[in-house]
Amino acid sequence: MSGELSPIDKAKFVAAKRAADFVEDGMRVGLGTGSTAAWLVRCLGEMIREQGLRFKGVPTSARTAQLAREVGIEVVSLDDARWLDLTIDGADEFDGDLNLIKGGGGALLQEKIVATASDQMVVIADIGKEVETLGAFPLPVEVIPFGWRTTQALIEETLISMDVLGRSSTLRMNGSAPFVTDEGNHILDLHLNRIGNLRQLALVLNQMPGVVENGLFIDICDTVIIGFGDGRVELRDINEGTIEHDRLDFVESDNLFTDLAE
Ligand code: 5RP
Secondary structure, eight states, X not given: XXXXXXXXXXXXXXXXXXXXXXXXXXXXXEEOOSHHHHHHHHHHHHHHHHHOOOOEEEESSHHHHHHHHHTTOEXXXXXXXXXXXXXXXXXXXXXXXXXXXXXXXXXHHHHHHHHHTBSOEEEEEEGGGBOXXXXXXXXXXXXXXXXXXXXXXXXXXXHTTSSBSOOEEEEOEETXXXXXXXXXXXXXXXXXXXXXXXHHHHHHHHTSTTEEEESEEOSOOOEEEEEOTTSEEEEXXXXXXXXXXXXXXXXXXXXXXXXXXX
């Protein structure tokens, strides 16, 4: 069954499966968005069915909310939960300090609010997401639709004085129409190639009128669980300074693989 999965999907799956062990009875858990987070949600659904795990999940997007309900997770809003024990989410890039670029799936705003409202953030990723310096992945910036072209021009102008290698940007599209986030906004993807000063860029972007939030997650992630296509996982804890290694078997015990292949 696992033979149907690409090495990257296997890597995402094992990272997600290992991260699911962080969830304990009674917790309030932020549920990320994206293909790796979808594996996590399915793993948690399996633990609910097979082990009787009970927790409340706060999704970071409408699509995660839908999947979470489908697999039997008790979904609550962040306003109901207020504060979370744990958030588990994917990332588009992470560096050695566990700073992240997120928002490839367009959910960065809710993802950042939820992760920031959590005691612990665990990122799950395949090894291909690790970089020395953030910025090869275009940085998503959520902007309000009103005057987005003006906001884009202002951002590009400002990037001239930032420590970045590129300063072009593109409006994210969904087919022939602009992509619309769950909050009704648009996304500008900044093609920076390399970001030399993360904090400065994040601060400057968020000060601009029209910018809602940027996809840089600085000092938010505590642990990264890196998956490999052969079943190995590596857990790096930035607070403890520890690195652990583990290996997970692909077990044909459930519908997870077949469900996702469909
Ligand atoms: C969504 C995100 C995702 O976590 C990020 O894009 C990674 O996605 P995937 O797990 O599909 O590679 O930030 O906004």
